[in-house]
Amino acid sequence: MRIVVLGGRGAWPSADQGCAGYLVEHRGFRLLIDPGYATLQPLLTRLPASAVDAVYVSHGHPDHCADLQPLLRVRALADRPAPALPVYAPIGSLDPLLAIDEPGLVDTAYHLHGFTPGDDFDVGPFSLRTWSLPHWVPSAGARISAGGTVLAYTGDTGPGPALVDVARDADLLIADATYVDEIPDRHVGFLSSAAEVGRYASAARTRAVLLTHLWPGTDPDAAVTAAQQAYEGPVAVARSGVVVDLPAGQQGLP
Template sequence: MRITVLGGLGAWPTAEQSCSGFLVEHAGFRLLIDPGYATLQPLLARLPAAQVDAVYVSHGHPDHCADLQPLLRARVLADRDCPPLPVYAPAGGLDRLLAIDEAGLVDGAYRMSDLAPGEAFDLGPFRVDTWSLPHWVPNIGARFSGPDAVLAYTGDTGPSPDLVELARDADLLIAEATYPVEIPDRHVGNLSSAAEVGRYADAARARRVLLTHLWPGTDPAEAVAAARRGYAGPIDVAAPGLVRTLGK
């Protein structure tokens, strides 16, 4: 399983980096996770739009899904015979995004599958298990299990005992860590810190951690140091172009 970071910021992109987005490849299958703001360009630098096999969206905030819309345009306007793109997202979470375009333009470019928290399903070579995690809007964290590796992904989340089960023995945990340690009162319960990620990664015995969704301007070294207080394994911060290969 090969994971390529397209971007790793929360809230908005900067001149240097996109918001969260990850390309996951295994056995020729290409899964795009959370195509947030400005992730389409780095994606297209790696493969044509028509070669994306499926998209998983954890929740409907635009820093996690906005570039799905231009991805659909890039598929349907370049090739009217391009097959519909399977898209998995919380029920209704993408309705407003998909309604911003000319009526009917991208309707045939995707096939929506509404996610119900707790369901498990097959997606290409992966088994996907899901959990409802606390956020301002429905957010569904997912565990992608391949033949020889497991990727756990939180989306955005506040504290939850389900995070440990989500990350249990995962080869890689991609975890939202908006703040290094202190979470402002307005975000308590809906976002996480790197320090918290370190604690539940340790409890889950995750083999490696990738911190993502850092607030723009956050020092990555500070986030790593905060996570390191509770977790002794390898820790990275999502940066454009970072690649991690899991399993054989």
Template sequence: MRIVVLGGLGAWPSAEQGCAGFLVEHGGFRLLIDPGYATLQPLLTRLPAAAVDAVYVSHGHPDHCADLQPLLRARALADRPAPALPVYAPTGSLDALLAIDDPGLVDAAYRPHGFTPGDAFDVGPFAVRTWSLPHWLPNAGARFTAGGTVLAYTGDTGPDPTLVELARDADLLIAEATYVDEVPDEQVGFLSSAAEVGRYAGAARTRAVLLTHLWPGTDPAAAVAATRQAYAGPVAVARSGVVVDLPG
């Protein structure tokens, strides 16, 4: 399983990179996870829009899904339109995004698969199990299992006991870490810190951690150090262009 980081910031993109977004490849199947702001361009440096096989969206905030819309345009308006793209997202979470275009323009470009966080289903070679995690909008953290390899992904979430179950023995945990040590009072319960990620990753015996959704301007080294207070395994920060190869 190969994970290509398309961006690693939360809220808005910087001049250097986009928001959280990941291309996950296994057995020739290409799954795009959370195509947030400014993730389409780095995706297109690696493969054409028509080569994406499916999309998974954790929740409807635009820093996790906005670039789905231009991806669909690129597929629908090409000289040879691509087949309908399967899009998996919590039911109703993409309605506002998909309504911004001319009526009918991209309708044939995608095939929606709405689900309720907590559901399990297959996407190509991936067995997907989802969890409902606390955020302002319905958010579905997920485990993607293929060939005996497990990728765990939180989307955006506040602290929750089920995060340990989500991350249990995963080969890689991609975890939202908007803040370094403390989450501001007005966001407590809805977002996480790198220090919190370290605590549940350690309890879950996750084999490696990739921190994502850092607030723009956050010192990556400080986020890594905070995670390592409670987690002894490998820790890195998601940056556009980073490639992680997992066995299996």
């Protein structure tokens, strides 16, 4: 399994990278996870829009899904339109995004598969097991398995016991670490810190951790140090262009 980081910012893109976005590849199948703001351009530097085989969206906030819309435009308006793209997202979460264009323009470009966080399903060679995680809107954490390798992805989440289940024995955990340690009152219960990630990654015996969704201005080195207070495995910050290869049973952080 190969994971390509397209972006790792939270809330809005910065001058140097976009928001959440991950391309996960296995046996030639390409699954795009959370195409947030400013992730389409780095995606298109690697492959044409028609080469994406499916999309998984954890929740409907635009920093996790906004660039799905231009991706659909590219596929719909090409000289040779691509086949309908399977899109998996919590039921109703993409309705506002899919309604912003002129009626009917991208309707043939996607096939929407709505799910309830907690559902399990297959996408190409990947088996997905999802959990409902605490956030302002319905949000799904997921274990994505293929070929004996497990990628755990939290999306956006506050603290909760399900996080250990999501991350248990995963080869790689990509985890919401919006803040270093202290979380402002307005976000308590709905977003996480790097220090919290370290604690549950340790309890889950996760093999490696990639911190994502850092709030613009958050010091990435401080985030790594905070996670390492409780977690002894490899820790890095998701940055655009990072590629992680995960053969079964091996650690793949750069």
